[in-house]
Structures are given as C-alpha cells and as structure tokens.
Amino acid sequence: IDESYPWWKAFSKPCNELGLKLKPEIFPAGTDSRYIRQAGYPALGFSPMNHTPILLHDHNEYLNEDVFLRGIHIYNKIISSLASVPAFDEEL
Amino acid sequence: TMSSSENPSTSLFREYLRIRTVHPDPDYGNQFLVRVAKDIGLESRKVKLSSGRDILVMTWQGTDPKLKSVILNSHIDVVPVYEDLWTHPPFAAHKDEAGNIYARGTQDMKCVTIQYLEALRQLKSDGSHFPRTIHLTLVPDEETGGHTGMELFVDYPEFKDLNPGITLDEGLASPTEEFSVFYGEKCPWWITVHCRGD
Numbered sequence A: 001i002d003e004s005y006p007w008w009k010a011f012s013k014p015c016n017e018l019g020l021k022l023k024p025e026i027f028p029a030g031t032d033s034r035y036i037r038q039a040g041y042p043a044l045g046f047s048p049m050n051h052t053p054i055l056l057h058d059h060n061e062y063l064n065e066d067v068f069l070r071g072i073h074i075y076n077k078i079i080s081s082l083a084s085v086p087a088f089d090e091e092l
Numbered sequence B: 001t002m003s004s005s006e007n008p009s010t011s012l013f014r015e016y017l018r019i020r021t022v023h024p025d026p027d028y029g030n031q032f033l034v035r036v037a038k039d040i041g042l043e044s045r046k047v048k049l050s051s052g053r054d055i056l057v058m059t060w061q062g063t064d065p066k067l068k069s070v071i072l073n074s075h076i077d078v079v080p081v082y083e084d085l086w087t088h089p090p091f092a093a094h095k096d097e098a099g100n101i102y103a104r105g106t107q108d109m110k111c112v113t114i115q116y117l118e119a120l121r122q123l124k125s126d127g128s129h130f131p132r133t134i135h136l137t138l139v140p141d142e143e144t145g146g147h148t149g150m151e152l153f154v155d156y157p158e159f160k161d162l163n164p165g166i167t168l169d170e171g172l173a174s175p176t177e178e179f180s181v182f183y184g185e186k187c188p189w190w191i192t193v194h195c196r197g198d
C-alpha cells in the first residue's frame, strides 16, 4: 500500500480550499528529508513562500512579512488536515 | 525600529533570526526554542546524539496515540555570510517599509520553524484536538550535510518511537504565484554508493 497517497490528499485539500496553486517538483539538492525517506517514511518539502525570489544561501536573503504571516495560516490548515487523517487499515 | 503594534508572530520570527545559529560555530543553546515551546504549552525534550549534538523534540499528544504521527521538521542552523555584501546586517532582522525582513535564515528556514510554532499556538488556543500526535523535530547541522544530525537521528529508537507517518520539511521560495512542493529529491550517486571490503 502506498501510504503517501492519503497524506498527499490531506495536504493538497486545504491548499486547494485556500486557492493555492501547488507545483509538485523534485528538490534540486539534498535536505534532511532524504534521510527520512531512506528510512522508509514519506516526506513533503514545503515552505509557504510564493512571490519571493529564491535567495537561500545568498546575501540579502529576505522574506516579506505578509508572506510570512500568510504561511502561518496555511500551516494552520495543513497541520489540522494531516493530524485528522483517518486511521489506515494497517494502523488498527 | 520595532513598532509596538507589530504582529507578535513577526516579532518572534525576528527574535529568532537574531540568534546566531550560523556555521561554523552555531549557537545551539536552544533556550529560545524551549521557551517558545513552553509558552505555547508543548512538551519539549532533547535527544542527545553520538555526535554530541542535540535534537529538540516538541510534542502535542493526539487523542488516539496509536496512530502514526505528523512530524514537522526544521533545521536550526544557517549557512555563513559575507557580511560586507549585505545591505542590512544579516543578524539584525531589519524590516523595511515594504515589510521585507532581511536576515540569514529568513527563507532557509527559520520562517518555517516559527510558522509551525505559531500555527500550533493558534490551534491550541482555539481549543483544537486532533487524533494524531504532532511532533516538531528541530535539528542541527543540516547545512553541513546532516551527518551529525538527522542522518544519525533516523537510526535512533527515539526516532522510531515518534511513530512517524508524514513528515513536512523545507521547500524553496517561488518567485511566481505558485507554491513549490517537493515529493522527492535529487540524490547524487556518490551519496548512495558504499564501498565495503576489497
């Protein structure tokens, strides 16, 4: 059973309700998620920053306050959704 | 200057940005994070790794603890700076008139840590309850490859005890209206090849 699917549904549903356009991609480098995936657990990489130039590791790295605050609201909905996913068969 | 009417979440973010968790000698005292967890009402504990580094774990127990958990992962460290290339000092968290906050770690990834925490603060104060347990894992040394942090932690019983279901971790900024979401990552071949014996 691919467990990733119910998690993906629970992640994308509140995003759709908030009107967010999601662009699924492969991360261009390595992050800590690779160790989690190698250990056999699904992981999603998401930082709620749109309308923002990619400045990680660069000078003048910045984030706009409104983008930051909206991100809290986005996580509020995503976390609620993920923490409410009904039990999978094999968990019971 | 900081306005007294600034959103408290923004103020907390800026406070975290001023802590120099920067390589090669990050301030991993973690008093700030432990204080915020306590303030929100999350249990927090440390898992000591063989590298000498700590993983900080904060937990919001679900109503059905048998179920797999939601893990909100973020790294505490940030990469170094060439300070003279910065318009504003990289650990001052200056906010300009457009609301842009300048600091090392604004995007990678202190924003996410504070967003997780502030989302949980809202949910707790709304009286929300969830069947699944939510764990925050706050890890060191991602920017140096995770070999002294997450790479070790995933093999510890304390990690398995989290009963991981889904993990959220960092993504990247997106210059357009769209939000990037990463379901896998490029893995250079030299990371996965292990040579044993002759």
Ligand SMILES: [Zn+2]
Residues within 6 Å of the ligand: B075, B108, B109, B142, B170
């Ligand atoms: Zn990062």
